[in-house]
Amino acid sequence: MxxxxxxxxxxxxxxxxxxxxxxxxxxxxxxxxxxxxxxxxxxxxxxxxxxxxxxxxxxxxxxQPNPSYYPNTPPPAKSFSPHEDHGILALRQDVSNLQKLMEHVVTALPGTAPTASPLVDLLISNDVEPDVARVLTQGLPEIMDESRLVIMKELLRDRISGRLKRVEIISPHNASCQIAAFIGPTGVGKTTTIAKLAANFSLKEGRRVALITADTYRIAALEQLKTYGDIIGVPLDIVYTPQELREAIARHRDKDLILVDTAGRSPKNQQQLQELQTLLAVEPSMQVHLVMSTTTKYREALEVVNRFSECSPTKFLFTKVDEAANIGTIINLLYRFPMSLSYITTGQNVPDDIEIADPQKLANLLSRN
Ligand SMILES: Nc1nc2c(ncn2[C@@H]2O[C@H](COP(=O)(O)OP(=O)(O)OP(=O)(O)O)[C@@H](O)[C@H]2O)c(=O)[nH]1
Ligand SMILES: [Mg+2]
Missing domain, CATH: 3.30.1660 (Dodecin subunit-like)
Incomplete structure (x- = not known):
């Protein structure tokens, strides 16, 4: 080094x-x-x-990646030879029988067998947790023909969009300066999302916007937001300490909106999260958006929310909806946590690929086949 x-x-x-x-x-x-x-x-x-x-x-x-970082490629399977001795043939038979037995056991386990309800199955196939799927379909008939299924899916969409209704966006107004910070794991799209928001509020809505970044860990990260700031024509302040964040916010109080970028943090690193919490605590009026990638599997997402909860985020912002196979993680998290939704992002293009979270549209995505 x-x-x-x-x-x-x-x-x-x-x-x-x-x-x-x-x-x-x-x-x-x-x-x-x-x-x-x-x-x-x-x-x-x-x-x-x-x-x-x-x-x-x-x-x-x-x-030059170390080949040992990659999982061992299995040696090519030996083709069956009539000259294999009886011991090997018997072993093959035993393994095959064992595999069949395992398949039987697995399909018989609770939760893995197909349920009686096609609606529950539909939700589970979209990675909605089984207990959430059951709550969402409660009271809807389990057995139905094709024509009733279409109507039931419509009802289900209404229920889901009802669940997703807690939408709270950034709404700058002239009376006071709004401050929004964006936190989350590394690489989920925090900086790109801030650039999208800054461009939309500044260029399309004519709002006075300032950017502050506390992501001073990598030069490339500073450069990234600086470049966006320069293109959009909004100032960027770089802060290294909570005190500097306080001062930067004070300098930009005359703006309609201050967007604060933070360094990606690992949910497993308690010290990093503590530092982030101390940083955000300097401004009680700051709204904190927890940025999560929609591609994150639910179990992992659950850990992220639990760990980041000490930074008191009040909104979820889901990125990479375009890359996700489904949006099960969104509904699972909204079912478990009393947080609202702010925006979703749908691609890498600044400033276009961002939308206000629309419950109906999301529900349509969730209940697709
Ligand atoms: N497909 C897709 N890619 C996205 C989206 N949002 C951001 N990205 C991409 O995700 C990558 C990481 O984006 P960043 O904005 O740098 O992520 P970050 O959270 O700021 O990353 P760190 O600061 O390193 O924690 C970039 O290649 C972005 O173009 C999105 O909605 N869809
Ligand atoms: Mg970043």
């Missing part, structure tokens, strides 16, 4: 030096403000120091 310290008159200049010298994959280890020069402490110039590192070994590893 190569570690270097960079010093400049502004934080941006120091970051630029890091980028030129170590590249976009550099990791920022520490930043600080200091006073240099002057006489007896007077006339000292403010300087910004950034300690950054680049992991050369990791780079090599990315370029």
């Amino acid at each position: 190569k570690v270097k310290v960079f010093c400049a008159n502004t934080m941006q200049d120091a970051i630029n030096q890091v980028k030129t010298d170590l590249g976009r994959d550099a990791v920022i280890l520490q930043t600080r403000r200091l006073k240099k020069g002057g006489l007896f402490g007077f006339f000292a110039k403010e300087q910004f120091e950034v300690m950054a590192a680049i992991d050369n070994i990791a780079k090599v590893a990315v370029q």
Whole structure:
């Protein structure tokens, strides 16, 4: 690992030096403000120091993946030979019998057998949890012919859209500045979503928007939002500490909307989540959107929500609906948690691929075959 310290008159200049010298994959280890020069402490110039590192070994590893990271490819199956001895043939027969027995046992387990209700089956095939599917279909007939099934599906869609009705979006108004922060696991689409929202509110609705990023871990992350900010024409402030976030918010109180980006956090890293909580606590009026990818399997999503709950998010924002096979995870989470829905995103295009969550549309997606 190569570690270097960079010093400049502004934080941006120091970051630029890091980028030129170590590249976009550099990791920022520490930043600080200091006073240099002057006489007896007077006339000292403010300087910004950034300690950054680049992991050369990791780079090599990315370029030449270690074959042992990949699951072992099974050796090609031996073709059946008439010369195999009796012992092997008997063993094959035993394995085959065991497999049949296992299949029988698995289909007989509760929850895995097909249910009597085609509506429950439809929901389960969309990854809706069985208990949620049962609640949603309660009171609807279990046995029905094709024509009744069409009507029942319509009823089911109404019920589902009723469940998804808790929609709360960002609605800037002239009376006060709205502040929204976006948190969630890495790579779910937080920064892209912020760019989409900033572009829509600023360019389409003519609102005064400011961006703040607390994602100072990677140079590439800073660059990403800076580029969007420049294109859209909105200012971006970079903050390293809760105090700096407080100051940046105070600087932009005259805006209609402040969007705060945060670094992706692993739900398993308690310390990172604690830091995030401390950061968000500086502004009680801040609405916190938990950004989740719709492609996340429900069990994993459940852990994400549980772990991020200490940062008190009040809204779900689901990304990558375009990539998801279904939206079972959305309904499962809304069934379990008293949070509302804000937006869904449907692709990588900034600013177009974002929509206000529409319960009816989502329900249509859920009950498709
Ligand atoms: N298909 C699809 N891709 C998306 C969507 N939203 C974001 N992406 C892509 O997901 C990738 C990660 O997006 P980012 O916005 O950088 O994600 P992030 O959550 O900010 O990532 P970190 O800051 O590293 O935690 C990018 O390639 C985006 O283009 C979406 O709705 N659909
Ligand atoms: Mg990001």
